[in-house]
Amino acid sequence: EPEVTQTPSHQVTQMGQEVILRCVPISNHLYFYWYRQILGQKVEFLVSFYNNEISEKSEIFDDQFSVERPDGSNFTLKIRSTKLEDSAMYFCASTDGTGANEKLFFGSGTQLSVL
Amino acid sequence: GEDVEQSLFLSVREGDSSVINCTYTDSSSTYLYWYKQEPGAGLQLLTYIFSNMDMKQDQRLTVLLNKKDKHLSLRIADTQTGDSAIYFCAHQSGGSYIPTFGRGTSLIVHP
Numbered sequence: 354e355p356e357v358t359q360t361p362s363h364q365v366t367q368m369g370q371e372v373i374l375r376c377v378p379i380s381n382h383l384y385f386y387w388y389r390q391i392l393g394q395k396v397e398f399l400v401s402f403y404n405n406e407i408s409e410k411s412e413i414f415d416d417q418f419s420v421e422r423p424d425g426s427n428f429t430l431k432i433r434s435t436k437l438e439d440s441a442m443y444f445c446a447s448t449d450g451t452g453a454n455e456k457l458f459f460g461s462g463t464q465l466s467v468l
Numbered sequence: 469g470e471d472v473e474q475s476l477f478l479s480v481r482e483g484d485s486s487v488i489n490c491t492y493t494d495s496s497s498t499y500l501y502w503y504k505q506e507p508g509a510g511l512q513l514l515t516y517i518f519s520n521m522d523m524k525q526d527q528r529l530t531v532l533l534n535k536k537d538k539h540l541s542l543r544i545a546d547t548q549t550g551d552s553a554i555y556f557c558a559h560q561s562g563g564s565y566i567p568t569f570g571r572g573t574s575l576i577v578h579p
Binding site: 396459 | 503
C-alpha cells in the first residue's frame with residue numbers, strides 16, 4: 354500500500370532555531386495536513402493545505418509556522434524560531450479528497466525535541 | 469466544543485475481549501473513527517461509523533455508538549498480541565471535515 358513518508362524521524366534543535374519538517378504525501382493525493390501530539394496529550398490539528406494554499410488552520414498555527422509545497426512531491430512544515438513547547442511528535446497526513454468520511458493516510462511522524 | 473476524551477491505558481490478557489471507550493462533546497458529529505498506531509508507524513484508519521448508526525461490526529471489531537450519551541466504544545474480540553497498539557478515537561463534525569482526535573489509548577496485551 355502507498356504510504357506517507359516523513360523525515361527526519363527525530364530532530365533535536367536549540368530553542369530559537371528554525372526547523373523544517375519534511376513529508377512526501379501519497380502521489381495522487383491532493384489534500385495535505387499537519388498534526389502534532391505533545392507527549393501525553395491529544396493529537397492536535399495544525400493546518401490543512403490544498404491547491405498550494407492553506408485551506409484551514411488552528412489557533413496553534415501562528416506566525417511562527419508556515420507550510421510549503423516546494424515541488425510536486427514534498428510538503429514541508431517550517432517553525433521559524435522554535436520554543437520549548439514546540440517539542441512534540443509531528444504527523445503529516447494526506448488524502449485524495451476532502452469531505453465526509455475521508456480516510457487520512459498518516460506518516461510515522463517526526464519527533465521534535467527543542468532544548 | 470470538540471473535545472474527545474479517552475483513557476490512557478488498557479491492559480488485557482490474550483484471548484480476552486478489549487473494550488476501548490471514548491466520549492466526545494460535539495453533538496453535530498457526523499462520522500466517528502478509530503485509528504490504530506503501531507510502534508514506529510503512523511496512524512491507520514481501523515474502522516468508522518456514521519452517526520445515524522448505533523453499531524458496526526467488522527470481523528473481530530465491533531463499534532458501538534451511543535449518540536445520546538456521546539459515547540463511542542471499540543470492542544476487539546479474541547485480543548491478540550498483535551493488537552497491542554495505541555488506539556485513537558476521532559470525529560468529524562458537520563462544521564468541518566478535519567477530524568478531531570483524542571489522546572489515544574495504549575492497549576497492552578499480555579499472555
